[in-house]
Amino acid sequence: MQHISSDSVLRNLLVTISYDGRSFHGWQIQQNGITVQEVFQNALRNIVGEFYDLKGCSRTDSGVHANMYCISVKIAHPIPPERLKAALNRWLPQEVACLDCSEVAPDFHARYACKSKRYVYKxxxxxxxxPFLNGYALFYRYPLDAELLNRAAQDYVGKHDFTSFCTPDKRKMGDMTRNVKSCEVIRDGNLVTFTVEADGFLYNMVRIMVGTLLDISSGRLAPDSIPKIIAKKDRSCAGITARPCGLYLDRVNY
Amino acid sequence: MQHISSDSVLRNLLVTISYDGRSFHGWQIQQNGITVQEVFQNALRNIVGEFYDLKGCSRTDSGVHANMYCISVKIAHPIPPERLKAALNRWLPQEVACLDCSEVAPDFHARYACKSKRYVYKxxxxxxxxPFLNGYALFYRYPLDAELLNRAAQDYVGKHDFTSFCTPDKRKMGDMTRNVKSCEVIRDGNLVTFTVEADGFLYNMVRIMVGTLLDISSGRLAPDSIPKIIAKKDRSCAGITARPCGLYLDRVNY
Known part of the structure; x- marks a missing residue:
């Protein structure tokens, strides 16, 4: 069923999409539910007539959203990028939008070329x-002091071993060091937003960072506990894994 | 099945809710689908043990949202308003939230006591x-000049017979005069918002006001055509009825 044309005639395309994660079991194709990769692959096949190997910029968990998600794919079909964008928007479900298509260098890879990513947690x-944020933000009923949490979150910034902020996953052992470039907690009315940019993220890292801030807010953890948690390199020292519904992959920088 | 306690022991309550209209066939109970009135009535019965007659501040169409919707209801149960609010939020589905409960004068009626309402159309x-506004805003791909539309919309302001802006409905004949207090079209990035406040609205009035502005934008109608359309008192002279998904009952003033 799968047919890949010979590499010499392939153009490498970078496709940028956004999607409402409520409808999907994350990016990566799996048996148990509909994924963004699957609906994108089907839409692309309907346009260009072939299955192609998609390189997604990251995995995202079930229920996680993307304001910007990047895919690189080598295709043989001569369709111009602007026309491919329009065609994808016709074939993709309403919960996914194609924002941009462009041709990139043959060796460009949406995951490995990524310099940094920004996530937002609402x-x-x-x-x-x-009722309008059901599935689009975490509903948290106890008071949050955004200024206190913003100060605490500055301890995430820098190059650290984030083992304590990673759900153990056999598939992803290796270097646990990530460089967090910036972190911010701001309040706008009842909406509190955590924004973090880093060169890369471990499995569930943002959700555990947020859960740890929530545990600081509730008093279960001290406001200055983040450096100690990082130093322990032990997942059990950090806070809960916050629910996926509030998480958005917001920007991918190349 | 319905049981109303004697009027002498009843307290009159004003309940304010908000709801995501994607899940409902409007406010009013009907055979064909789930309505907000039905889920609210069921939630209330689960708390106070009886069915009560709900007075909603207006009908809303299927798919229309409410940032603020008001209900008055006379109940015999002695539950304090604050506890009723909390209990409603446990029994109501996620798509509805109870924002406030308070006791009001015995003759207060959520519909007849209303001095003005404000609607927003996104x-x-x-x-x-x-993808995040699928069902929450009208998707309109042709350029809209918000400043031009804002100038045109000022012709809606004032006391007019709005017959041209009403879907003919046998159930609602009578005085077609409404006093539009203010109208505004503003742009914030790609989001264009139409806001209108009036002492009352005819059936589909806001959606036809918006549809007429879209027809002005596309050139099918002239920018100065609104006073002429009002004068004709003929629905066929106005623009299309814009889809319900962009419409929000935003505020009810008593």
């Missing part, structure tokens, strides 16, 4: 839920 | 859809 902080 | 104006 928290609806009120004693009353917001 | 348009995602871009050549590419926004």
């Amino acid at each position: 928290i609806w902080n009120s004693d009353t839920r917001n | 348009i995602w104006n871009s050549d590419t859809r926004n």
